[in-house]
Amino acid sequence: MSTQLPVLELRGIVKTFNLGQPNETEVLHGIDLVLQHGEFCSVIGPSGSGKSTLLNIVGLLDRPTRGTLSVCQQETTTLNDSALTQLRGHSIGFVFQYHHLISAFSAIENVMMPMVGDAGMFTDAMRERAAALLDSVGLTRWKDAPSTQLSGGQQQRVAVARALAMKPALILADEPTGNLDSKSADAVFDLLLSVSREQGTSVLFVTHNAALSARCDKTIEVVDGRLKP
Amino acid sequence: MIAWLPFEAWVSLRFMREGKVQTSFIVGGISIGVAVIVFMSALLSGLQSNFVRRALTGQAHIQVLPLKEVVRPLRDHESAWRESATVQAPLQRLKSIDQWQSAAAQIAYMPEVSVVSPAATGSALVTRGDASRAITLTGITPELYYQIVPLPEKIVRGQAHMEVDTIFIGTDLATDLGVTVGDKLRVSAANDSVNTLKVAAIFDLGNKGANSRSTFVALRTAQSLLGLTGRVSVLDITVHDVYAAEVVAQRISALTHLEADSWIKTNEQFFTAVHAQTTANTAIRFFVALSVGFGIASVLVVSVVQRSREIGIFRAMGITRGQILRIFLLQGGLLGLLGAISGSLMGGTALVLWQRFERNADGSVMFPLTLDPWLFIQALVLASLTGLIAAFAPAMRAARLDPVVAIRG
Numbered sequence: 001m002s003t004q005l006p007v008l009e010l011r012g013i014v015k016t017f018n019l020g021q022p023n024e025t026e027v028l029h030g031i032d033l034v035l036q037h038g039e040f041c042s043v044i045g046p047s048g049s050g051k052s053t054l055l056n057i058v059g060l061l062d063r064p065t066r067g068t069l070s071v072c073q074q075e076t077t078t079l080n081d082s083a084l085t086q087l088r089g090h091s092i093g094f095v096f097q098y099h100h101l102i103s104a105f106s107a108i109e110n111v112m113m114p115m116v117g118d119a120g121m122f123t124d125a126m127r128e129r130a131a132a133l134l135d136s137v138g139l140t141r142w143k144d145a146p147s148t149q150l151s152g153g154q155q156q157r158v159a160v161a162r163a164l165a166m167k168p169a170l171i172l173a174d175e176p177t178g179n180l181d182s183k184s185a186d187a188v189f190d191l192l193l194s195v196s197r198e199q200g201t202s203v204l205f206v207t208h209n210a211a212l213s214a215r216c217d218k219t220i221e222v223v224d225g226r227l228k229p
Numbered sequence: 230m231i232a233w234l235p236f237e238a239w240v241s242l243r244f245m246r247e248g249k250v251q252t253s254f255i256v257g258g259i260s261i262g263v264a265v266i267v268f269m270s271a272l273l274s275g276l277q278s279n280f281v282r283r284a285l286t287g288q289a290h291i292q293v294l295p296l297k298e299v300v301r302p303l304r305d306h307e308s309a310w311r312e313s314a315t316v317q318a319p320l321q322r323l324k325s326i327d328q329w330q331s332a333a334a335q336i337a338y339m340p341e342v343s344v345v346s347p348a349a350t351g352s353a354l355v356t357r358g359d360a361s362r363a364i365t366l367t368g369i370t371p372e373l374y375y376q377i378v379p380l381p382e383k384i385v386r387g388q389a390h391m392e393v394d395t396i397f398i399g400t401d402l403a404t405d406l407g408v409t410v411g412d413k414l415r416v417s418a419a420n421d422s423v424n425t426l427k428v429a430a431i432f433d434l435g436n437k438g439a440n441s442r443s444t445f446v447a448l449r450t451a452q453s454l455l456g457l458t459g460r461v462s463v464l465d466i467t468v469h470d471v472y473a474a475e476v477v478a479q480r481i482s483a484l485t486h487l488e489a490d491s492w493i494k495t496n497e498q499f500f501t502a503v504h505a506q507t508t509a510n511t512a513i514r515f516f517v518a519l520s521v522g523f524g525i526a527s528v529l530v531v532s533v534v535q536r537s538r539e540i541g542i543f544r545a546m547g548i549t550r551g552q553i554l555r556i557f558l559l560q561g562g563l564l565g566l567l568g569a570i571s572g573s574l575m576g577g578t579a580l581v582l583w584q585r586f587e588r589n590a591d592g593s594v595m596f597p598l599t600l601d602p603w604l605f606i607q608a609l610v611l612a613s614l615t616g617l618i619a620a621f622a623p624a625m626r627a628a629r630l631d632p633v634v635a636i637r638g
Contacts, residue, residue, distance in 0.1 A: 061545060061632045082549065089547015096636065100542045104240075104247035114546040116236045162546070 005073055007169045007202040008035035008058060013067035015053055015225075027053045029225045030067065035170070038200040040193060042213040045222035051206050052174060054222060058204060059172045060088040072169050089118055093163030093201075095192070097175040100159065101147035107158045108134060108143040114165045133161035137191055153184030160191050164201070171195070171203045177212065185209065237552055241559040248532065252564070255528045259568020259616075260575055262517040263608050267576025270604055272583070273510050277503055279596035281471065284496055287434050289346070289377045289465035290474045292495075293332065293481060294488045295324040323351050323419075325460030332485045333464055339484075341468050341477045346373035347461040349451040355398075355444070356415040357406045364402065364444045366416065368451020368461075377465050380432060380445065386410050387430030393447045395429035399440030403431045416444075420456045518611065521568070522619035525561050529623035533557065533630075540627050541635025554628040561620020562613050569612030573605045 015028040027050045035041055045051050056062040057069065060076060069076045072091045076084060101110045111130035116122050134143045137157040142150060147158065156176055163171050173192060177185035189205075189212050196203045205216060213219050221228040234242075245252045298319045326332060329347060337345045349368040354361055371391045375381060381389035385400060387410035396414060398406075408414065408428050417423045426446060434440055452458050468477050474491035481489040493500060533540070540553055577600055584598050 056633050059545065061636075085544070085547055085549050088545070094542075094545045096542075100538065100636070102539050102542065104243040113543075114548075116239065117543070117546065117548045117552060120236050122234065122236075122239070166547070 005037065006034045006070075007037050007039075007072060008033065008204070009068075009070040010034075010058070011068045013054075013057060013064045013069060015050075015057060015062070016065040019065060026065075027225050028057070028064070031222075031225075031227055033220065033227065035202050035204065037169070038196060038202060040196045040203045040205065040217045042216040042219045043204060043206045043222060044208065044210075044213050044219060045228075049222045050225040051222050055172050055174050055204065055206060058170075059092055059094060060084045089114060090166055091169050093166065093168040093171045095156070095159050095163050095171065095173040095176040097178045101150075101155055101162075103146075103148050106144050106146055107139060107150060107154075110147055110158055111161045111165055114162065118166065130161070130165065133164055134158070137161045151184075153180055153187060156180060156184065156188050157191060160188065160195070164195060164199075167199075169202060171201055173203060173205045175206050175208065177207065177209060185212070189215070237555040237559050240556045241563060244532065244536070244556070245560060245563065248535075251528055251532070255524055255564055256568045256571060258524045259521050259565060259612060260572035262521045263569045263572025263612050264575035264579060266514050266517055267573055267604060267608055268579045268583075269510055269513060271576070271580050271598055271600065273506055274601070274604075275596055275598040277506070278599075280499060280503070283435070284499065285471060285492060287378060287436070287439065288492060288495075290468045290471055291466040291478045291481065291489055291491050293326065293336065293464040293466065293485065294490065295326050295462065296486070296488050298322070298324075323455060323457070323462060325349075325457050325462055326464065326487060329461045329464065332487060335484060336464065336466060336481055339477070339480070341470065341473060341480075342466055343469055344373060344376045344465075344467045346370060346377050346465045347448065348374065348463045348465055349448060349455055349457045349461050350463050351418065351451070351455040351457075353416050353418045353444075353454060355402070355406070356417065357408060357412070360406050362402060362405055362441070364398075364416075365442050366418070366451055366454060367443065367445050368448040368455070369445055370448050374445075374465065377467050383432040383434055384430045385433050387428070389430060391429065391445070391447050393450050394424075394426055395446070396426035397430040397432055397445040398428055399443055400431055400433045401437055401441035402444070403428070405441065416446075416454060418454045418456070422454045422456065424450065424454055426450070518615050521565070521612065522615045525564050525616050525619040526623060528564070529557055529561055529620050530626070532560070533623045533627045536627075537630055537635045540630050541632045541637075544630070544632035545636065550628040553630075554624045557624035557627050558617055558620045561616040561618075561624070563616070565612040565614070565616025565619075566609060568616075569609045572612070573608050576608075577605070 010031050010033040013028055013031040014026065016024060016026045018024045031054060043051050043054070053062070057064050060071065064077065071087060074087060076087065079087065102113065105113065108127065108130045111133050112122070112126050115126040115129065131143055134140060137160055139154060139157055142154060147155060150158065159176070171192065177188050180188060192203055192205065193215070195201050207213055300316055300319050333345045333347055336342055347370060351366055353364050353366040355364050371389070380397070391397070396416065403409065406414065410428055410431060412428050413425050414428060415423060415425050434443065448461070452460065468474050475493040478489040478491035478494070543553060580598055580600060584594060587595055589595055
């Protein structure tokens with residue numbers, strides 16, 4: 001992938017909920033955003049400003065009402081659900097506020113999950129890659145531990161490792177440090193930053209933490225569904 | 230994890246393992262349902278085959294008889310109106326089968342037929358001293374007839390060797406007349422023919438009526454007594470497939486223009502009872518399967534609700550709707566399969582215990598039960614299919630979940 005081409009490009013993204021209903025609500029009002037390869041961008045803004053909606057649209061979990069969205073130079077607004085799922089699986093990694101590991105699986109199995117889901121079957125190479133990812137987030141000792149037995153910080157690091165499993169071009173992190181103590185929050189942020197720097201992965205990092213936001217390449221602020229100039 | 234396990238199976242098994250209590254309860258419920266089906270089906274099938282076996286050890290599968298005499302109403306040739314309004318039913322004289330050797334050869338040539346045995350049958354009176362009893366005298370060719378009715382196995386006194394001057398009688402007739410093996414009886418037919426025969430064997434057919442009326446003599450003896458010299462009044466037949474007897478009887482009837490009655494026709498009431506039992510069993514199976522299906526569906530509906538956030542995460546990491554659908558369908562199928570395996574074991578054990586402890590007064594088994602592998606295979610397939618069908622609605626619901634809503638919880 002060329003480093004000159006943007007990983008993410010949003011043009012005039014509008015999102016309206018309950019379209020045509022009496023309670024119709026426009027949440028995003030024409031968002032334009034470009035994220036370059038390897039760029040680490042924080043998204044800040046008050047609660048209810050539309051940050052999560054923006055992230056859901058960027059993450060191809062939701063469709064915009066109007067506007068165009070390209071992920072890895074692929075225009076997505078015309079893609080069907082199956083193509084969106086495939087693009088999401090291969091190009092985007094998610095880290096959520098509440099880590100959201102699958103409780104029935106161990107740490108390493110959670111990391112392997114996207115790879116096994118994509119291939120349809122388990123291979124030793126997947127286990128090796130998952131082990132290496134857990135090693136890189138400092139959880140070698142805990143790789144076979146049930147995910148429910150890990151601390152919040154450890155779970156979030158597993159979630160980061162899982163987000164990296166498919167070598168995505170873009171990581172969407174929705175307040176991943178919001179639920180952690182400051183030490184764990186810093187550790188998770190540093191982890192994402194190092195991944196971005198070392199692997200050239202673009203990161204869209206939603207946070208309320210001004211100190212963390214200040215350490216990003218750029219910051220965008222969402223206020224009332226618009227990007228603050 | 231196991232390398233060859235597909236992704237969907239891996240996740241399904243883990244979900245089931247994680248919800249151990251839920252899984253155990255529903256598998257327990259399915260097991261009981263399947264055990265009831267297996268036990269009842271085996272019992273019913275054993276009961277039916279026992280009835281059939283008992284019914285067929287004392288009679289031929291098909292009896293070929295001469296056509297009954299009928300009276301045709303007298304008609305006016307020009308108007309086709311009946312001249313006589315009342316038609317009196319004719320007397321049914323003892324008749325022989327016309328050209329019986331040729332008919333027997335034709336029937337024996339049919340591939341479905343295994344044995345054809347000619348017999349001369351009629352009513353007679355047996356006398357000893359002042360006592361007399363009405364009997365049914367059956368003249369047989371022992372080497373053929375014994376292949377149809379295993380008379381030697383039913384002999385309680387005497388020997389199965391039959392001579393022209395010997396007679397086999399039932400236990401009740403022997404008691405009524407006060408005779409035993411070696412005693413002589415005077416047998417007289419309706420045509421005033423009389424013969425004195427020696428009791429060579431006393432048999433027990435397991436039926437009081439049959440034991441007081443049925444008697445067997447050599448074919449030639451019966452022909453002589455009944456006035457049917459060289460002729461026979463019935464052809465007893467066995468076929469390879471006892472349940473095809475009625476179809477074969479119809480074919481014989483069409484081929485020989487004689488009356489052919491199958492055991493199915495002569496035991497119509499028995500088949501009505503079998504049909505009623507089968508219907509009841511089917512209804513029980515249906516309702517048990519329905520309750521199993523609803524049980525699986527309700528467990529999976531709860532599971533989908535409980536796991537909606539995880540389903541959202543799966544979708545976020547690129548797992549397709551089809552894969553989500555298959556994860557929950559597979560859970561339904563696996564629950565059904567596990568329940569069927571455990572239920573089959575429970576049902577099989579119950580059958581073994583039943584056979585061991587439920588006995589006749591003399592200690593013999595009530596009737597032999599066979600653990601038919603097909604019954605268990607059917608139970609496995611049916612329960613798995615029921616699981617799959619029951620899982621369809623919850624699985625569709627899981628696959629259609631909006632990932633944004635699901636992740637938000």
